[in-house]
Amino acid sequence: MNTNLNLAIIASIRAGEAIMEVYSGPFDIELKGDESPLTEADKKANDVINSFLTQTDIPIISEENKQVSYDERQNWNRCWIVDPLDGTKEFIKRNGEFTVNIALVENGNPVMGVIFVPVSRTLYFNDPETEQSYRMVVPEGISNEFTPDGAEGIHYSAKADQKxxxxxxxxxxxxxxxxxxxxxxxxxxxxxxxxxxxxxxxxxxxxxxxxxxxxxxxxxxxxxxxxxxxxxxxxxxxxxxxxxxxxxxxxxxxxxxxxxxxxx
The missing domain is CATH 3.40.190.80 (D-Maltodextrin-Binding Protein; domain 2)
Known part of the structure; x- marks a missing residue:
């Protein structure tokens, strides 16, 4: 498996586990400048993801990082784009519909994406080498060397004769x-x-x-x-x-x- 894909997948899973530690108990809610909510889980997940992705030489754009000016970013041919906790409102509602999002962008196009659902431990990702997308449930206790055992390919197909x-x-x-x-x-x-x-x-x-x-x-x-x-x-x-x-x-x-x- 592509090294960057392995790293992104492990980062998303570890971030998801950090999120679930917060989710399992009471937590405080802050409001950011745009009035959107922020929790301890957002911060912890962001720290975890940064600890993995900074091992690469690829710069990071994350919702919870200090934003870099376009004067600098315009020279980036590749970058990570991260939402450490997408669906904070859903997290606060405790309905399980929140995710960890990590993407690798090359020249403006997202070539690799990882979405991890912490509550169900469902992982979605695409592999640039096979040019296919996959879904699997991640077992507990995996190592930092990811093996996609049990991953099934996914592809859109229309359902006939229905709404x-x-x-x-x-x-x-x-x-x-x-x-x-x-x-x-x-x-x-x-x-x-x-x-x-x-x-x-x-x-x-x-x-x-x-x-x-x-x-x-x-x-x-x-x-x-x-x-x-x-x-x-x-x-x-x-x-x-x-x-x-x-x-x-x-x-x-x-x-x-x-x-x-x-x-x-």
């Missing part, structure tokens, strides 16, 4: 999203599938949903890992402004509106 399955966020369903659903035929033709965090990408990648429209703000660390996994599973993540795949390490780390759907 279009549209992924909607548990926290975001605005007028633009509703208008898009209506354009597909409304409730007569559409089934809404609710899910939190980057699990929305995974649902489409593994064929449990057909399209994920995101017409609300997200940041690069929310989407990079999911996009890498989707792209290796026959699914595109398309910028609504350019009609091209979302790009990363931009001057502004805020994403445009986008749509996740199968490659035609």
């Amino acid at each position: 279009i399955r549209v992924v909607g966020s548990r926290s975001h369903l605005n007028k633009d999203t509703q208008d898009f659903i209506d354009s597909l035929g409304g409730t007569e033709q559409v089934e809404i599938v609710s899910k939190g965090s980057s699990l929305k990408f995974c649902l489409v990648a593994e064929g449990q949903a057909d399209v994920y429209p995101r017409f609300a703000p997200t940041m690069e660390w929310d989407t990079a890992a999911g996009q890498a996994i989707c792209q290796s599973a026959g699914v595109e993540v398309i910028d609504q402004n350019t009609d091209r795949p979302l790009q990363y390490n931009k001057a502004n780390l805020l994403n445009p509106y986008f749509k996740v759907g199968a490659i035609q």
